[in-house]
Amino acid sequence: MSDSSAYPSGLLLCLLGSVAATLLPKVLPLTFLKGDSLPPLLRQWLSFVPVAVMAALVGPDVFFYEGQFNASTSNLFLMVALPSLLLAWWSKNYFLTIAFGLGLVILARATGMY
């Protein structure tokens, strides 16, 4: 505790609040919701959360390239994502899809295309 003065106390306080703001949303539903006795409508709604949240995460990941919205061929991630989607659809293979995507990114950069 002797070196705690090296940290601004505002930073520690802010960190404490942010830890709570992170952990509470993670644990509260899992700890206190009874998942098997939820109202049918809510269960139905929750069943769409995985597909929705993954799409909400991946959409901006692919279309915002280097911080900017980019829907053109100069967006490497978009150019890699399109064939990756097709491969995922056909192969249904999780690791193959990831390896293919990473391989294309490495190849595109190694050859100086991007």
Added chain:
Amino acid sequence: MSPSAFLSPVAEGLRRGLPIMLGYLPVGFAFGVLAVKNNIPPALAVGMSVLMFSGSGQFVFASLWGAGANALSIIAAVLIVNLRYLLQSAAETPWLSALPRLQRFLLGLGLTDETFAVQVTALQQGWSYNLTTLFVCNHSTQLAWVSGTGIGAFCGELVRDVKPLGLDYALTAMFLALLVPQCVSRLHVVVALFTAVLSIAFRGVGMSQWNIALATVIGASLGVWLLRRRDHSPRVCSVHTSADPDTNEREIQRGRHV
């Protein structure tokens, strides 16, 4: 992503965590570098990765702290960007409700976008959960996250660029590989496309902290609305008895066998 019958529970957890670890190392590294640049002491940056284990929340924290924002507005921003965890945590409950409360609490601590995506996909595909696998997957990935942060915070200048390795694309590659198996029916494809466009649009108009949670809430609501509308239309009512809670599970089953 089907669970392998040949692996021990620990190995299965590591297998699931591997692509996430590949992604977390460089992103954790980037966080460590950014945190120090924004006047956060290296040890505290590592502490954040241990205690928060939340990529977007930590990045928001570091950039706002560096910009001199006050504590309350930083905490509020972190909360907003983490609202999606409420949805993910709730979405896992139907599968895990048989577990004791303490174990559900501990599983919640290891929840991230990536571990959620991997675990819930396995559960949907009929995996009867194994606690060891769940915890190993959650915390092996956290180890990668913390290690990356430590390297970035304490010796950020040693590593030049992770870009040639393609690792800045690793998490996106993983989400794509997990999103496609989520699309078990035409309805799910519609929800995925709609939500992705909405999330991009929200971010485009500057709502970069709200976009994920808001788009997810609206997208899931669209899914329920379309499902109920279809189940209540006269043509389909002759097939379905009513919109019971398992309708969507049946939908998923049917989609898988098409």
